[in-house]
Amino acid sequence: MKLEDILYRHFGYEAFREGQKEVIEAILEGRDAVALLPTGMGKSLCYQLPGYILNGPILIISPLLSLMQDQVDSLKRFGEKRVIALNSFLQGSEKLHALQRIATYRYIFISPEMLATDSIQRVFQKIDFSLIVVDEAHCISQWGFDFRPDYLKIASWIPKRNRPPILALSATATEQVVIDIKTYLKMIHPFEYIHSVERPNIHYDVINLPSVDEKLPWIINHVVQTEGPGIIYTQSRKKTLLYADELQKKQIRAAAYHAGMEMEDRQFIQQQFQSGELEWICATTAFGMGIHKDNVYQVLHDHIPATMANYMQEVGRAGRDGKDALAILVHSPKDEDHTRFIVTEDLPSSYHVEVFKEYQRLEQDPKKMIDLNQISETVYRVLSYWMTQLPAEKVIQKLEDLRRQKVEQIREVANFVEAQKCMREGLVSYFGQSLEEKPPNCCHFCGINHQDIVAKREFHPVSRNRPSWQERLQALMP
Amino acid sequence: MYIQQVLLSIFSSMNGQRSSKAALHLLRGKRSGQTIQDVGTFHLHKYFGILPKLSKNTFTDELNQLIDAGWVHINDGQQAIITARGKTLLQQSKELLFNGWYYRGNEHIFFKRLSLVVQTLSHFHAGDYRFMPLQKDEEIQHFVKQFLMGKPYKETNFKNQFRDELEESIQQLPIDDKHKLTIVLRITGYRLSGWTWQQLAEEFDATELDMQLILIESLHIWLDDLYAKRNQYPFLHQLAAGIRLENVLNDSTKKTADLYYNGYTPDQIAQVRSLKISTIEDHFVEMAMNDIDFPLNQFISEEDANKARDVMRQTGSKKLKVIRESIPHLSYFQIRLVMAIKGG
Incomplete structure (x- = not known):
């Protein structure tokens, strides 16, 4: 049967999107593969479809519970029942039951933490996986924007006997990150598919303002003048609320979105944005995953993102349908310092190393640090990984290196923003690719006119009329 | 406003005999002997555990607002005392009908089931x-x-049946239309998104916390109704299965109760279970609060129990120390049992 037939039968799509078929063919030949495809371009299909051809379960290692759940849901939507997510939510008899029949599943999702446990390792050594997928593979590299120490250990858990092909997936990775992925996962002559980072329909601008205080009024005024839909990325939960509030006062249908909100509220916001009920989202970087909206035409930043990859991923949410879109970064002189402060705050300090050592000396569990609020959970994860890998003095050195790297990455973004040269070229060359031609209204440096890209805002009445409860019930179940 | 009414009501019941922090523990549903005892002593079952995630900051903010408004003042012992104005306000407000003791957050499970069915x-x-x-x-x-x-869940008929049952059931609940609307606006349908707390708060000119309390209270009232009218709303009654705590004793207390009703004395139970006697006494207080047939007179004579009740009435105090000073031959444990006993 042809791949296209399988695609249609199981997923209901008529044709492959760019890159998917090449990657799938390589896997079916038994090759390792690295696929860099932008979010929303059907990365997951690269392992979903082989599930209907290969024999034996496919193991997918995924870093985030929410992401895992998203993928499990989406497979279930296509009528697939043999899918399971092994994570900490799975408890007791349910877990036992799942593990007993583990080999009968077609897709097994697991977090790296879970993969590391002895009980899982015992079970997995007996299974003949047909493919091992490392999702968000950039997490393996310290150069990636989302380094996860647990990812470094993945290679040691991959079965030695009859090792199946490995597929590494990511949305954004630089050359250095791709090298790390191939090295740490011990890949053998992998097939590489690297989607071009160039997006000719996105137009990049930087607005330089003398002080931070002028950002909010500028952004609000800009939003009032131009058409959305759009996303404003900011750095704190408080600011997401501030922007949303200001926009609502101007009769613009906007909402805040951050990781501190209830899960249901976050889904409501996503739904409303997708359906067009909301025009603007004011968000932290938490917003984006799992959003499938093609008609976002503006992405605004009021800060310097932590890495070029972050910036790339966030502006990449604009113009998915190919229409012209605008990415504006609103900049003022102290921005770099501010981002540096926020980012390095997430790293363990030498003080943390000392406290950790002290607990070890007293033969107590250093995890207590979390309970005693001496350290946050995420920071602890990084610390405890390095403490098991290196002697304490080396850890301090290592953390110092990491700090320097992070500062360096922020410097790269600041350079990109402040450089007196074409932003498109800067972006593409940062990811090791080259630019063939520049579109009109290319960027801040080459010249850009907002009116050519986004239309002047027309008046959209805010028409959320309050139904009666009976009307609402009727609408829910007509 | 809603949260403030809840706090006023709690402080009014506690009558200045507990620190204001006790109200926070109560709302969070802290499972400590002291909090459980407070529930019994001051009859605060309805508010137990209705806001498990209430932060200390939010609590303090709300408390300060009550103080600023002149409804409550804090005395030297950190106790919140309701003022005359606060009392008047409370009397004018509609009675709150939470039932936290029996639902303990399970109302959200019921609502999630309902939301997914719809x-x-x-x-x-x-x-x-x-x-x-x-x-x-x-x-x-x-x-x-x-x-x-x-x-036959794919049939239009079934959907209509379910919707009609839902509508009838909500229709007859003794709650405002605003509350009914809040319930249905938190539910999602085909091309119809739910409203966030922020959106609801804005629409009804309230705080997010108040909107959440409105939903919780509505669900408690609804569930009470569904449990009372088993056969009238069969679908909803099915969705409410296992939501109300039939056995409200915690696991450890239940073990103590089992041993006790098998003839063990409190001291023996402490020994068998390798627990401190004070812990076992906490268990007995919890049992006294929940079990209508708790044999109080095996621990204290009816005469002494009445004496203790008299002192409480006369002094208006539910402080152990005050009662103990008047009736020195009673133990703290005995006094706690009298205060906790259901209906006492």
Whole structure:
């Protein structure tokens, strides 16, 4: 049967999107593969479809519970029942039951933490996986924007006997990150598919303002003048609320979105944005995953993102349908310092190393640090990984290196923003690719006119009329 | 406003005999001997555990607002005392009908089940069989699957039947239309998104916390109603299965109770279970609060119990120390039992 037939039968799509078929063919030949495809371009299909051809379960290692759940849901939507997510939510008899029949599943999702446990390792050594997928593979590299120490250990858990092909997936990775992925996962002559980072329909601008205080009024005024839909990325939960509030006062249908909100509220916001009920989202970087909206035409930043990859991923949410879109970064002189402060705050300090050592000396569990609020959970994860890998003095050195790297990455973004040269070229060359031609209204440096890209805002009445409860019930179940 | 009324009501019941922090523990549903005892002593069952995630900051903010408004003042012992104005306000307000003791957050499970059933029926009716469920919790999904199985859930008739039952059931609840609307606005359907707390708060000119309390209270009232009228709303009654705590004793207390009713004395129980006697006494207080047939007179004579009640009435105090000073031959444990006893 042809791949296209399988695609249609199981997923209901008529044709492959760019890159998917090449990657799938390589896997079916038994090759390792690295696929860099932008979010929303059907990365997951690269392992979903082989599930209907290969024999034996496919193991997918995924870093985030929410992401895992998203993928499990989406497979279930296509009528697939043999899918399971092994994570900490799975408890007791349910877990036992799942593990007993583990080999009968077609897709097994697991977090790296879970993969590391002895009980899982015992079970997995007996299974003949047909493919091992490392999702968000950039997490393996310290150069990636989302380094996860647990990812470094993945290679040691991959079965030695009859090792199946490995597929590494990511949305954004630089050359250095791709090298790390191939090295740490011990890949053998992998097939590489690297989607071009160039997006000719996105137009990049930087607005330089003398002080931070002028950002909010500028952004609000800009939003009032131009058409959305759009996303404003900011750095704190408080600011997401501030922007949303200001926009609502101007009769613009906007909402805040951050990781501190209830899960249901976050889904409501996503739904409303997708359906067009909301025009603007004011968000932290938490917003984006799992959003499938093609008609976002503006992405605004009021800060310097932590890495070029972050910036790339966030502006990449604009113009998915190919229409012209605008990415504006609103900049003022102290921005770099501010981002540096926020980012390095997430790293363990030498003080943390000392406290950790002290607990070890007293033969107590250093995890207590979390309970005693001496350290946050995420920071602890990084610390405890390095403490098991290196002697304490080396850890301090290592953390110092990491700090320097992070500062360096922020410097790269600041350079990109402040450089007196074409932003498109800067972006593409940062990811090791080259630019063939520049579109009109290319960027801040080459010249850009907002009116050519986004239309002047027309008046959209805010028409959320309050139904009666009976009307609402009727609408829910007509 | 809602949260303030809740706090006023709690402080009024505690009557200045506990520190203001006790109200925070109560709202969070802290499972400590002291908090459980407070529930019994001051009859605060309805507020137990209605806001498990209430932060200390929010609590303090709300408390300060009460103080600024002149409804409450804090005395030297950090106790919140309701003022005359606060009392008047409370008397003028509608009585709150929470039932935290018996639901303990389970009302949200009921609501999630309901929300997933409605979302499913709504999408199936529109011919969309591949929608993303709002409820990600596998247990909820499993429950709803079991619920729908064996019912003609793809048929228009079934959907109408379910909707009519839902409408009738909500219709007759003794709550405002605003509260009824809040319930249905938190539910998602085909191309119909739910409203966030922020959106609801804005619409009704309230705080997010108040909107959440409105939903919780409405659900408690609704569930009480469903449990009282078993046969009238069969579908909803099924969705409410296992939501109300039938046995409200915690596991450890239950073990103590089992031993006690098998003839063990408190001291023996402490020995057998390798627990401190004070812990076992906490268990007995919890039992006294919940068990209508608790044999109080095996611990204190009816005469002494009445004396203790008299002192409480005369002094208006529910402080152990005050009562003990008047009746020195009673132990703290005996006094606690008298205060805790159901209906006492």
